[in-house]
Amino acid sequence: HPAKNLPPGPLSLPIIGNLKRVIVPEDVRKLRKRYGDIFRVKAGCVDMTYICNFNLMKEAFTKTECSDRPHWKNLHFLTDGRESGVILTNGEQWQNARRFLLRNLRDLGMGKSFLEAAIQEEAQMLVNDFRKYDGKAGHLPMSINIAILNVIWQLVASRRYELNDKEIQSFIALLKFLQEDVVSVFLPSFFPILNYLPRFLTRKLLKLDLVDDVKQNVFKFMGNIIESHKAKLDPDNPRDVIDEYLLEMNKKSNTAAFFSELDLTRTIFDLFGAGFDTTSNMLRWMCLYMAAYPDVQSNVQKEIDDAVPRDRLPSQQEKSQLQYLEAVIHEVLRMSSLIPFGVSHCVTQDIQLGGYVLPKGMILQGCSVISHEDPNYWQNPHKFNPNRFMDDSGKFVPQKEGFLPFGTGRRQCLGESLARMELFIFSAALLQNFTFSPPTSKVIDLSPRAFLLAQFPKFQDIVITIRK
Numbered sequence: 001h002p003a004k005n006l007p008p009g010p011l012s013l014p015i016i017g018n019l020k021r022v023i024v025p026e027d028v029r030k031l032r033k034r035y036g037d038i039f040r041v042k043a044g045c046v047d048m049t050y051i052c053n054f055n056l057m058k059e060a061f062t063k064t065e066c067s068d069r070p071h072w073k074n075l076h077f078l079t080d081g082r083e084s085g086v087i088l089t090n091g092e093q094w095q096n097a098r099r100f101l102l103r104n105l106r107d108l109g110m111g112k113s114f115l116e117a118a119i120q121e122e123a124q125m126l127v128n129d130f131r132k133y134d135g136k137a138g139h140l141p142m143s144i145n146i147a148i149l150n151v152i153w154q155l156v157a158s159r160r161y162e163l164n165d166k167e168i169q170s171f172i173a174l175l176k177f178l179q180e181d182v183v184s185v186f187l188p189s190f191f192p193i194l195n196y197l198p199r200f201l202t203r204k205l206l207k208l209d210l211v212d213d214v215k216q217n218v219f220k221f222m223g224n225i226i227e228s229h230k231a232k233l234d235p236d237n238p239r240d241v242i243d244e245y246l247l248e249m250n251k252k253s254n255t256a257a258f259f260s261e262l263d264l265t266r267t268i269f270d271l272f273g274a275g276f277d278t279t280s281n282m283l284r285w286m287c288l289y290m291a292a293y294p295d296v297q298s299n300v301q302k303e304i305d306d307a308v309p310r311d312r313l314p315s316q317q318e319k320s321q322l323q324y325l326e327a328v329i330h331e332v333l334r335m336s337s338l339i340p341f342g343v344s345h346c347v348t349q350d351i352q353l354g355g356y357v358l359p360k361g362m363i364l365q366g367c368s369v370i371s372h373e374d375p376n377y378w379q380n381p382h383k384f385n386p387n388r389f390m391d392d393s394g395k396f397v398p399q400k401e402g403f404l405p406f407g408t409g410r411r412q413c414l415g416e417s418l419a420r421m422e423l424f425i426f427s428a429a430l431l432q433n434f435t436f437s438p439p440t441s442k443v444i445d446l447s448p449r450a451f452l453l454a455q456f457p458k459f460q461d462i463v464i465t466i467r468k
């Protein structure tokens with residue numbers, strides 16, 4: 001687009017573009033200093049624009065023209081190129097899936113007692129498990145993962161797993177494969193030249209044998225669960241997302257075309273893909289921040305002790321009394337910027353943004369990490385200070401300007417209320433019962449471990465002590 005006023009950015013070479021590796025927040029900070037709030041880089045052949053300003057992110061992501069995901073066939077490798085699920089779909093398929101999920105997450109309990117009870121049950125399991133580690137230094141226990149998975153399983157299929165269950169271990173391995181080992185499958189979108197290599201070489205480079213294996217396992221695993229739901233389906237008493245979905249499939253509505261078993265499997269994997277690593281790592285960040293800031297931790301504990309008797313776990317009912325905890329959770333969400341550049345969007349029609357033209361096909365990344373450290377919104381942004389979310393009378397004030405850990409606009413996180421409920425109940429239960437601290441003569445490392453497009457905490461030792 002030589003005639004167009006495109007966002008500025010470094011010069012790029014054909015085929016490789018100008019990125020040496022996956023871009024990390026440090027690169028974005030540097031590029032923003034040099035080129036301003038909107039800049040453009042090229043990853044292979046893909047033109048990407050990074051938006052680093054809160055108002056511009058809000059403006060862009062409320063536009064329909066910026067609400068699609070990239071139209072890359074290989075994003076849908078699980079379903080042989082067919083668009084399905086919710087995170088990566090577009091148009092009517094996406095609208096339908098998003099509407100179905102929002103309605104059902106609401107009906108099945110986001111904000112209702114069903115889900116709260118499920119989370120409470122997992123909180124108890126977490127507390128029981130954490131007790132086993134009293135006084136010993138070690139990594140945060142795996143029970144965090146099981147608790148988060150069980151909440152989604154309850155919602156999706158009315159089932160939960162015990163800590164050492166073999167099936168849940170193989171399911172975790174499957175999710176890990178999908179998230180870490182099969183990313184090579186996306187490479188041809190950035191480097192189309194890979195499509196012209198001999199087939200045996202492409203298969204090897206893109207690990208396509210492994211991909212086929214993973215695909216088979218996903219459908220085998222879900223196939224069994226869907227079949228057992230079909231056998232027990234009661235149209236008057238849908239128990240979970242799978243039941244609701246099967247009922248939609250049987251309806252003769254004009255949206256019926258969007259519901260299929262293939263799509264159901266993909267949708268469920270989307271819920272795990274979006275809701276598992278995110279929420280479990282946020283809970284890890286929470287424990288690590290508490291270990292690093294003992295004064296904040298003891299203030300939270302005091303607040304919990306004042307509001308909740310020690311013989312039972314805190315619950316949603318105490319939310320209005322646990323205002324400082326709420327502020328701490330918000331500050332941890334801000335400081336950790338778990339998904340620093342959101343999830344890719346794609347421009348579907350030329351638009352203007354911040355004085356530049358974003359042409360059709362441009363990929364957009366909204367940089368929450370930059371907004372979360374923008375001094376226009378946050379005083380001393382690099383300081384961990386939960387009080388920034390409190391007013392003078394000790395009440396929590398949810399600052400909205402500059403804060404977007406769950407994204408913004410039409411694609412904003414669909415599981416936000418669920419994630420918030422989990423973070424609240426799990427953090428309250430853990431801090432009521434335990435104190436976190438660094439191992440003797442060590443400090444907690446709060447710098448993130450770069451992991452693809454997320455900022456997860458580094459694996460490290462922490463001491464869990466039972467509160468007397």
Ligand code: HEM
Pocket residue numbers: 061086087088098152270271272274275276278279282338339342343344405406407408410411412413414415416418419
């Ligand atoms: C602390 C935990 C979480 C964080 C920080 C988080 C963050 C995000 C972000 C940044 C996006 C992208 C927004 C965009 O594209 O503009 C997103 C999308 C999404 N999230 Fe979450 N999320 C969390 C937990 C969850 C949970 C628990 C679920 C559901 C079980 C969930 C389901 C989704 C889905 C389905 C999408 C895609 C929405 C769409 O494309 O329409 N997330 N999330």
